[in-house]
Amino acid sequence: xxxxxxxxxxxxxxxxxxxxxxxxxxxxxxxxxxxxxxxxxxxxxxxxxxxxxxxxxxxxxxxxxxxxxxxxxxxxxxxxxxxxxxxxxxxxxxxxxxxxxxxxxxxxxxxxxxxxxxxxxxxxxxxxxxxxxxxxxxxxxxxxxxxxxxxxxxxxxxxxxxxxxxxxxxxxxxxxxxxxxxxxxxxxxxxxxxxxxxxxxxxxxxxxxxxxxxxxxxxxxxxxxxxxxxxxxxxxxxxxxxxxxxxxxxxxxxxxxxxxxx
Amino acid sequence: xxxxxxxxxxxxxxxxxxxxxxxxxxxxxxxxxxxxxxxxxxxxxxxxxxxxxxxxxxxxxxxxxxxxxxxxxxxxxxxxxxxxxxxxxxxxxxxxxxxxxxxxxxxxxxxxxxxxxxxxxxxxxxxxxxxxxxxxxxxxxxxxxxxxxxxxxxxxxxxxxxxxxxxxxxxxxxxxxxxxxxxxxxxxxxxxxxxxxxxxxxxxxxxxxxxxxxxxxxxxxxxxxxxxxxxxxxxxxxxxxxxxxxxxxxxxxxxxxxxxxxxxxxxxxxxxxxxxxxxxxxxxxxxxxxxxxxxxxxxxxxxxxxxxxxxxxxxxx
Numbered sequence: 001x002x003x004x005x006x007x008x009x010x011x012x013x014x015x016x017x018x019x020x021x022x023x024x025x026x027x028x029x030x031x032x033x034x035x036x037x038x039x040x041x042x043x044x045x046x047x048x049x050x051x052x053x054x055x056x057x058x059x060x061x062x063x064x065x066x067x068x069x070x071x072x073x074x075x076x077x078x079x080x081x082x083x084x085x086x087x088x089x090x091x092x093x094x095x096x097x098x099x100x101x102x103x104x105x106x107x108x109x110x111x112x113x114x115x116x117x118x119x120x121x122x123x124x125x126x127x128x129x130x131x132x133x134x135x136x137x138x139x140x141x142x143x144x145x146x147x148x149x150x151x152x153x154x155x156x157x158x159x160x161x162x163x164x165x166x167x168x169x170x171x172x173x174x175x176x177x178x179x180x181x182x183x184x185x186x187x188x189x190x191x192x193x194x195x196x197x198x199x200x201x202x203x204x205x206x207x208x209x210x211x212x213x214x215x216x217x218x219x220x221x222x223x224x225x226x227x228x229x230x231x232x233x234x235x236x237x238x239x240x241x242x243x244x245x246x247x248x249x250x251x252x253x254x255x256x257x258x259x260x261x262x
Numbered sequence: 263x264x265x266x267x268x269x270x271x272x273x274x275x276x277x278x279x280x281x282x283x284x285x286x287x288x289x290x291x292x293x294x295x296x297x298x299x300x301x302x303x304x305x306x307x308x309x310x311x312x313x314x315x316x317x318x319x320x321x322x323x324x325x326x327x328x329x330x331x332x333x334x335x336x337x338x339x340x341x342x343x344x345x346x347x348x349x350x351x352x353x354x355x356x357x358x359x360x361x362x363x364x365x366x367x368x369x370x371x372x373x374x375x376x377x378x379x380x381x382x383x384x385x386x387x388x389x390x391x392x393x394x395x396x397x398x399x400x401x402x403x404x405x406x407x408x409x410x411x412x413x414x415x416x417x418x419x420x421x422x423x424x425x426x427x428x429x430x431x432x433x434x435x436x437x438x439x440x441x442x443x444x445x446x447x448x449x450x451x452x453x454x455x456x457x458x459x460x461x462x463x464x465x466x467x468x469x470x471x472x473x474x475x476x477x478x479x480x481x482x483x484x485x486x487x488x489x490x491x492x493x494x495x496x497x498x499x500x501x502x503x504x505x506x507x508x509x510x511x512x513x514x515x516x517x518x519x520x521x522x523x524x525x526x527x528x529x530x531x532x533x534x535x536x537x538x539x540x541x542x543x544x545x546x547x548x549x550x551x552x553x554x555x556x557x558x559x560x561x562x563x564x565x566x567x568x569x570x571x572x573x574x575x576x577x578x579x
Contacts, residue, residue, distance in 0.1 A: 048474050074476035081471065087329045088466040088521035098464050102476035106457050109524075154475070 001026050002047055002158060002191065007056035009042055009213075016042040017053070018213035024158075024191050029184040031204030031221075032193045035233060039213040040193040044162045047191075049073045061157060074102035078151035080161040084143060086135045092146050093131040096122055099153025121152035125179060141172035148179065159183070161192040165199070177203045201225050201248045209233065225249040271519055275532040282536045283307050289543040309429045310542050310555075311535035313501045314511075316448050318534025320490040321508030322515070322526050323455045326462035327486045328389045331570065334509035337393060339400030340491040343373025344498035346403040349410045349421045363440060363499035370495025373399055374488060387483055389469075427504030427556025429542050444496040451489035452531075458482055459523035466521070504556045506563025507538055513570060 002024040009017040016039045024030050032040050045051040047058060049065055058065040060076050068076075078099070086095070099121070100114040110118075122128045125145045130138055135146060144164060151159060161180070165173035173196075181203055184190050194200040200207055201221040209217040209224050211233055217224045227240045230251065243250045287303045294302065320335040335341065347369020351362045380395035381387045411421055423430075433441070461482050465472045469479045497504075511534045512526065518533075519525045538555065541562070545553040 045470075050470055050473055069476075070473055070478055071476040074474060077474075079471075079474045084471065085468065086466065087468075088463070090463070090466070090521055094463075094522065095467075098467070098475055101460065101464055104460070109460075 001059075001061060001189065003059040003062075004043070004047070005057050005059075007043075007046060007053040007058065009039075009046060009051060009053050011042075015213050017046065019056070020210075020214055021056075022208060022215055022218070024189060026157075026189055027184070027187060028206060029181070029190045029204050030192070030206045030208060031200030032191060032208045032210060033195070033197050033200050033224075034210035034216070036195070038210045040210055041162055042213075043210070044079065044160050044191075044193060048077055048079045048160060071102045074154055074156075076156060077158045077160060078154040078156035080144075080147050080151050080159065080164045082163045082166050084147050089134045089136045091132050092127060092135050092138070093118065093122070095135050095146055096149045096153050099150040102154060117155060118149075118153045121149040124152060124183070125149040141168050141175070144168060144172070144176060145179075148176070152183070156188070158189045158191065161190070163193050163195055166195065173199065197225060197230070197251045198243075198248075201250065202243065202246060222249050225251065268519065268525055271529065272532075275529055275536070279311070279532050279536045279539075282539050283311065286310070286539045286543045289547060305431075305433045306429050306542070307539060309431060309501060310539045312445060312448070313429065313497045313504055314507055314534040314536070314538025315531040316452070316493050316497045316534075317504065317508035317538075318511035318515075318530040319452055319455065319527055320493050321534075322512035322523065322530040323458075323462065323486050323490050324508075325512055326459075326523055327465060327483050328393060329466060329468075330389070330393065331513070332509070332567075333393070334506070335490065335494045335497075336400070336503060336505060336508070338374075338396035338487070338491060338494075339377050339398070339403065340370045340373045340396075340494045341498045341503045342400040342403035342407065343376075344370035344495045345425055345503055346406050346410070347372070348424055348499060348502070349407050349414075352417045352420050352424070353410050353414050355417075363437075363444070366499030367444075367495045369403070370491060370498065373403060374491040374495075377491075378484075378487065386480055387487075389483070392483070392487065423554060424502045426554035427502035427559075428545075428554035429501055429538075430552070430554075431500050441500070444500065448493050448496050451493050454489045455486055455493075456524075456527055458486055459527055462486070462523040463521070502554070502556065504538070504559055506559045506567070507534055507541075510563055510566050511537060513566075 004020060004022045007017050007020045008015065020043065032043070034040055042051065046053055049068070049070065060068070060073070065073065096118045097110055097114065100110055100118060103114070104110065119128070122131060125148050127142060127145050127149060130142060130146070135143065165176050168176065177199060180190055180192065192204070204221060206219065207221050207224040208215060209229065216233065217229050225240060230238055230240060237254050237256065239252045239254045241250050241252050287299050287307055317335050324333045324335065324338070325331055344366040348362050348366035351365035377395045377399045378387070380399065381392040407425065411418060414421060461477045464475050464477050465479060465482065472479050512530050515526055515529045515533055519529045541558045542555045545555045545558045
């Protein structure tokens with residue numbers, strides 16, 4: 001589980017996180033939404049130990065992040081960024097094996113067990129056929145699945161994703177979120193940042209809405225994604241309806257100068 | 263299958279090094295008796311393997327931690343520091359040959375300390391700042407060397423030769439222990455660098471990504487930077503600034519064995535020694551006078567550098 005208490009982070013005089021507190025319980029699938037610049041990515045960086053908060057504390061699985069080594073953190077939390085660049089052209093299998101680093105000693109090479117875990121992760125993410133391909137010669141959607149496989153190879157308790165599908169087509173986006181749902185059912189705790197409110201509403205059990213570095217609302221998708229709340233945050237040009245197939249709340253555009261308006 | 267191919271490549275590169283080492287002992291401006299080969303050309307071959315391997319090792323490591331394919335052992339300003347130290351020893355006529363390398367090495371250490379402290383801010387050393395301060399400190403020491411050259415009279419030739427890099431260091435019996443100490447030092451530093459090769463692989467994902475996989479990136483960069491600098495200092499102290507071996511060899515090796523530093527570093531060590539021996543054999547035979555090997559490596563290195571630059575552009579456009 002993740003516990004964040006009164007965390008404050010200031011960058012260049014701007015408060016990125018302003019006394020933020022939240023909890024993510026074991027086994028949850030939580031979506032973090034909010035307008036650009038509200039501090040979503042900063043929160044991911046704080047939880048993964050990249051950024052030290054100026055104030056407040058973060059706990060992972062009941063132990064304070066402050067006392068954990070990078071290896072300890074990497075065994076507990078894995079992060080999938082929005083986009084990955086690969087400076088060197090490793091094979092996809094090599095990239096996934098890098099997820100085993102927190103379990104390996106300095107001179108130790110990967111054991112059979114490490115290969116088994118990595119190949120399992122590749123099977124789950126359906127990229128086994130890419131194992132010997134260079135990571136820079138595959139498509140964006142495939143790359144993102146390689147990165148997710150690497151995260152799974154860390155055998156983490158918690159998976160953090162920072163807009164993992166921002167650069168993907170809709171079909172790949174659905175594939176990725178279906179995969180996350182499956183992993184969540186098998187016990188992985190997931191916190192995913194999404195700028196796409198609809199996708200979050202469709203897949204997450206609980207939604208956190210962040211505004212200006214603070215939590216503005218939280219609850220089930222239908223409690224948070226309401227006309228009233230979203231209009232306050234994003235302005236008046238949206239309508240909240242329902243997905244006719246799943247019943248989840250769905251945000252629709254209602255522009256002033258669209259087809260219906262002036 | 264991949265593992266078997268790697269062992270084959272390793273064997274091939276090792277055989278190549280041994281064969282080239284033997285052949286290059288037979289090559290020279292004039293025929294000499296086998297007995298004199300031991301005295302004259304064997305030290306040269308030993309020095310060639312020492313310098314070529316060390317520079318290639320450091321090149322591979324620095325390209326890894328700076329995530330810059332154009333980084334080479336001299337970009338961090340350490341060689342200029344070493345050249346300054348050695349030139350100072352020459353000008354001060356301390357030139358019992360023993361003191362030149364010692365001064366060279368001290369110059370290198372001075373440069374490392376300067377570069378590292380210049381680049382550090384808030385306990386972090388961003389890789390671009392490290393490059394920039396390396397270039398800066400390098401310029402400064404180069405200027406000091408030029409100053410020494412202006413002041414020097416009869417020693418000018420010796421300094422010029424030092425700057426160009428050559429394997430003609432003449433070993434007196436008393437130099438051998440010092441050389442042995444330097445080789446040991448380079449061996450230890452090389453071991454430290456090699457022990458970080460898996461982490462260097464991971465660093466290619468970017469610093470944030472590497473941290474999230476459990477790598478202490480600041481510590482990694484510091485360790486590799488300092489040990490690399492010590493290695494470069496030791497090489498320049500004996501052989502002067504031999505350019506381009508450290509830049510080119512890792513690139514050729516990457517094409518041969520792939521990007522994994524655990525293989526790249528070992529293969530670079532073998533190929534670096536081989537290539538420098540070939541270049542030195544050419545330096546001894548191409549022209550009527552013996553050329554400094556640094557001239558040969560630069561003449562062949564620059565076109566290769568240009569080729570890499572072109573290819574890289576194509577890749578990113």
